[in-house]
Amino acid sequence: MVQQISTTKSVSGPDIAATRIPVPGAKRRGRFRGLAEPVSLLIALVVLIIVFSLFNERFLTWANAQNVLNQSAIPLIIAVGATLVILLGSIDLSVEGVMGATGMVWILLSANSRGGADLGPWAWVIALSVALALGLANGLIFTALKVPSFIVTLGMWYVGLGLATILYGTDLLPRLTDERLTGWTSQLTLGLPNSFWVALLVIGLGSFVVKSTRIGRVTLAIGNSETIVRSSGLPAFRVKVTVFAIAAVLSGLGGILATIQLDIGSPTVGSGVLFIVIPAVVIGGTHLGGGKGGILRTVLGVFLLTILNNGLILAGVESSYQSAVTGAILVAAIVFAAWSQRDRLRVAK
Amino acid sequence: MSLKRKRGTLSRLAAVAAVAAIALVGCTSTAGGSAESSSKPIAKEDLVLVASVINTTNPYFIANIQGAEALSEKLGIPLEIVDSQGSSQTEISKIQAILAQGKKVVMFVNTVASSDTPTIVDAVQRAGGFVSIWWNKPDDYEPWNVGDNFVAFQKHPGVDSGRCNAQAIGDALGGKGNVIMFPGVQDSTTSQTRVAGFEAEMRENYPGITILESQPSNWDPQLANQNAKDLIAKYGTDINGVWSADDGMQLGAIQAFEDAGMLEKVKFASDGLYPDTVELMKQGYGNNAIVGETFHRGYMASAIGLYTAYLAATGEIVPSELSKDKRTSFFDIKCVTPENLDEYLQYDGPEAAADFVDSLVENGPWDTEPATLTGGGGPEVLPTP
Numbered sequence: 096m097v098q099q100i101s102t103t104k105s106v107s108g109p110d111i112a113a114t115r116i117p118v119p120g121a122k123r124r125g126r127f128r129g130l131a132e133p134v135s136l137l138i139a140l141v142v143l144i145i146v147f148s149l150f151n152e153r154f155l156t157w158a159n160a161q162n163v164l165n166q167s168a169i170p171l172i173i174a175v176g177a178t179l180v181i182l183l184g185s186i187d188l189s190v191e192g193v194m195g196a197t198g199m200v201w202i203l204l205s206a207n208s209r210g211g212a213d214l215g216p217w218a219w220v221i222a223l224s225v226a227l228a229l230g231l232a233n234g235l236i237f238t239a240l241k242v243p244s245f246i247v248t249l250g251m252w253y254v255g256l257g258l259a260t261i262l263y264g265t266d267l268l269p270r271l272t273d274e275r276l277t278g279w280t281s282q283l284t285l286g287l288p289n290s291f292w293v294a295l296l297v298i299g300l301g302s303f304v305v306k307s308t309r310i311g312r313v314t315l316a317i318g319n320s321e322t323i324v325r326s327s328g329l330p331a332f333r334v335k336v337t338v339f340a341i342a343a344v345l346s347g348l349g350g351i352l353a354t355i356q357l358d359i360g361s362p363t364v365g366s367g368v369l370f371i372v373i374p375a376v377v378i379g380g381t382h383l384g385g386g387k388g389g390i391l392r393t394v395l396g397v398f399l400l401t402i403l404n405n406g407l408i409l410a411g412v413e414s415s416y417q418s419a420v421t422g423a424i425l426v427a428a429i430v431f432a433a434w435s436q437r438d439r440l441r442v443a444k
Numbered sequence: 445m446s447l448k449r450k451r452g453t454l455s456r457l458a459a460v461a462a463v464a465a466i467a468l469v470g471c472t473s474t475a476g477g478s479a480e481s482s483s484k485p486i487a488k489e490d491l492v493l494v495a496s497v498i499n500t501t502n503p504y505f506i507a508n509i510q511g512a513e514a515l516s517e518k519l520g521i522p523l524e525i526v527d528s529q530g531s532s533q534t535e536i537s538k539i540q541a542i543l544a545q546g547k548k549v550v551m552f553v554n555t556v557a558s559s560d561t562p563t564i565v566d567a568v569q570r571a572g573g574f575v576s577i578w579w580n581k582p583d584d585y586e587p588w589n590v591g592d593n594f595v596a597f598q599k600h601p602g603v604d605s606g607r608c609n610a611q612a613i614g615d616a617l618g619g620k621g622n623v624i625m626f627p628g629v630q631d632s633t634t635s636q637t638r639v640a641g642f643e644a645e646m647r648e649n650y651p652g653i654t655i656l657e658s659q660p661s662n663w664d665p666q667l668a669n670q671n672a673k674d675l676i677a678k679y680g681t682d683i684n685g686v687w688s689a690d691d692g693m694q695l696g697a698i699q700a701f702e703d704a705g706m707l708e709k710v711k712f713a714s715d716g717l718y719p720d721t722v723e724l725m726k727q728g729y730g731n732n733a734i735v736g737e738t739f740h741r742g743y744m745a746s747a748i749g750l751y752t753a754y755l756a757a758t759g760e761i762v763p764s765e766l767s768k769d770k771r772t773s774f775f776d777i778k779c780v781t782p783e784n785l786d787e788y789l790q791y792d793g794p795e796a797a798a799d800f801v802d803s804l805v806e807n808g809p810w811d812t813e814p815a816t817l818t819g820g821g822g823p824e825v826l827p828t829p
Contacts, residue, residue: 153677153678153680265509267503267720278703281703361501363666366664367664
């Protein structure tokens with residue numbers, strides 16, 4: 096069965112045949128391609144920063160930098176997981192639901208204004224286990240039952256949201272009462288907000304996983320061609336489930352941090368995050384088809400989006416124009432950043 | 445052979461289903477035959493109460509449900525809840541599904557968007573039910589032009605709410621300082637009227653106060669939190685006052701100012717006096733950071749809306765004979781400051797919704813304290829700049 100598929104693939108595989116056609120300049124472009132894209136994204140980011148600082152001198156201050164780092168922390172953490180999933184060639188839309196469920200479980204089991212048990216560190220363990228369970232469900236349904244990840248995770252979004260809503264019930268908003276925790280995310284350690292330190296740690300671990308572990312290598316390989324991975328006996332099934340589980344736990348962590356940041360528990364604590372995270376991954380240059388990309392590029396994508404929102408407010412752009420201007424700048428930045436890649440073999444779909 | 449027989453059964457079943465479907469269509473079209481027949485009084489036993497809310501996580505909408513439950517218990521009529529999940533499409537399809545069950549509905553709808561109102565009213569009218577709409581409707585779509593099945597449109601006036609908050613902040617700052625604003629969804633009438641009232645009051649009576657900037661935050665505490673952080677980075681200690689269009693966003697904004705260590709020096713005002721806000725005000729949180737609130741409760745809105753529709757359904761009132769301010773109605777909101785806060789604590793006890801419903805049934809929909817009829821008869825008039 097496996098063999099059959101791989102033979103058909105090699106006979107009709109258009110990419111293999113296509114790469115053999117010599118294209119002038121393709122080799123030279125190819126050599127720089129790996130480097131050119133992040134570099135031009137970086138240039139786009141720098142241009143944006145220069146332009147915004149011309150509009151408002153407070154933009155380029157340390158206080159605003161801390162503000163931007165704090166605001167980008169939660170999307171960064173979640174985007175690490177999203178990048179892994181997209182490298183597989185799949186997608187995880189359950190982010191906001193997982194955030195809501197995990198954040199709600201966590202705050203209801205921590206010291207809060209509704210009373211109830213204060214389980215301290217166990218609240219973290221239990222809440223993150225809920226995230227893990229949702230992630231495993233995502234991964235197993237996707238892999239074992241072969242349901243497209245788009246559908247599974249869309250469903251899981253609402254399962255998570257529903258779980259959070261049921262737990263939330265009809266009582267008062269649960270507010271954090273533990274004074275060591277309130278405001279912890281934006282407090283500074285060595286000049287950087289605590290939430291950003293967590294994000295740095297997650298980014299470090301994420302890059303390590305992609306570059307130096309079997310999970311990372313198999314993930315990239317699955318994104319390139321799952322058939323080859325399977326026929327060479329690599330553990331595609333296990334890796335796929337693991338990646339979805341990692342992504343959900345990171346979403347859960349983001350949900351807890353967002354709850355701490357807001358000081359109140361809300362089922363919709365993650366609202367809007369998905370629409371920062373997925374574009375950030377794609378802007379960073381990770382291919383939606385999988386197999387190509389990386390976590391550090393995603394970091395640039397998240398920064399680009401956060402700085403864009405922050406900069407437009409500081410530059411005093413009228414709020415009714417903000418979404419249109421955000422969209423226009425974004426398209427311009429991506430055209431610029433992806434300029435080096437517009438070779439003839441890559442068809443934009 | 446057996447397959448053949450099965451096919452025969454199947455085709456017979458299909459025929460029966462088709463006949464049933466035609467009969468059903470016939471029923472629905474009779475029910476929707478004429479507006480005249482559909483507005484005849486309905487016996488109490490045939491009624492079902494329906495309360496449609498925007499979502500079931502916001503404290504205001506949860507209170508909407510509590511009010512509907514209290515009235516359902518008081519009148520002894522079953523209740524169904526519609527959770528729109530923030531989507532007009534979900535709202536309309538769920539309401540249509542309930543109407544398709546053929547029950548006579550007495551309905552309260554807190555519409556997701558103004559433009560949903562005609563579709564919902566039309567569906568209810570055709571099914572012979574009675575509906576009160578709360579908060580959002582198109583300005584030119586008035587109950588008296590539609591018929592008795594659109595019993596009333598009801599709300600609390602946003603301009604009064606905004607003015608009330610502006611006075612609280614203006615007075616707390618001694619008439620001098622800079623204020624930032626967090627409206628809700630930008631094209632929501634509720635938010636727009638509150639913004640207009642706030643700005644008008646500042647312009648007319650507090651010339652020493654400057655509005656630095658307004659950042660719509662979609663009724664979302666998380667977004668208000670982020671926007672507040674950006675505005676703190678932009679204006680720093682120049683900010684003296686913060687206005688939010690509802691308490692949810694205010695909670696997000698307050699947290700941002702607390703994180704920045706600015707809470708003690710900034711004054712806040714907003715609409716809704718959520719129970720959580722009551723707690724903060726009682727504690728004197730952040731050097732009495734919250735200086736003004738407006739009081740109204742979600743359970744009052746749903747109970748008033750449902751009860752008005754119920755009276756029309758049972759024939760106790762005839763909507764077309766009512767004055768216009770009882771068809772498009774504004775109900776009182778109260779200005780709350782830390783000084784008179786105690787007067788409002790009675791409305792949040794476990795029995796508060798039931799007590800309000802008792803008083804409502806006794807005094808009628810327009811004369812029940814603290815939400816009495818104060819005006820209406822047409823769209824809310826915005827102050828001219």
